[in-house]
Amino acid sequence: MPVARIPILKVGRVLIVPIQVDMDDQTVMHLQERILSELERTGARGVLIDISMLEMVDSFIGRMLSDIAAMARIMDARTVVVGMQPAVAITLVELGLELKGVDTVLNVDEGFRLLRREFDISDEAEEEFNGETSTFGKQVARS
């Protein structure tokens, strides 16, 4: 069966990973490897994983998120998980998963804000931002 292809986008020094499909185990492991090799290739300092389309996070996906955060940290990058659905959050807690080392925020804007607080990327990122996002870049630069 073909492995679902999840895009990894680079904006400034942040890798954006929008997960829009239900992932089987193979896709999960493949994604983990790809994020780490993109971190190495691009020298990105942040990883923003959007899981707003994920209808379920089981212990396997939860461990993948924790592992990515731990490995990224070793490579001097921070990981933020954004957009977890309320039902997913409730189920995760009941399951007993903690997502160790993973910062979670409500949306992509908040995710960027958190990552930008961690490292000063405003000048460089602002050049690469366009339209809506450049407005956001200026907001952050002011704050």
Next chain:
Amino acid sequence: MESRSLALDDEHDIAVARNEVRRLAGALGFRIIDQTRLATVTSELARNVVKYGEGGRLILQPVSDHGGREGLRLIFEDSGPGIADLAAAMRDGFTTGRGLGKGLPGSKRLVDEFEIESEVGRGTRVTVVRWIA
């Protein structure tokens, strides 16, 4: 509604099973949160069947009790090595493989009824029920 059976032979079957359970739970009238609990419990228990139980099957059974309450029963069966120490397996933190050891006790918290039978050398059967709230 009739009960159905799905094969759990490889990792892809885990994703198929949880999507099918979510679809059926939605059709039966479960709320989103309970659909999520059922899909997650299916993912956890189906993974046990595939990874530790050498494959098996999932039976989906819409059920109702004498009070007219409706729900969904899920039965996960394998003919694998079985679990020697069930009490230990049900404790938080127990793990045999690469799992986080949350599998069984965590799954139990997501459903209303949870029953596990296992015989070494014969296999394991986990039966869970969630009632429509």
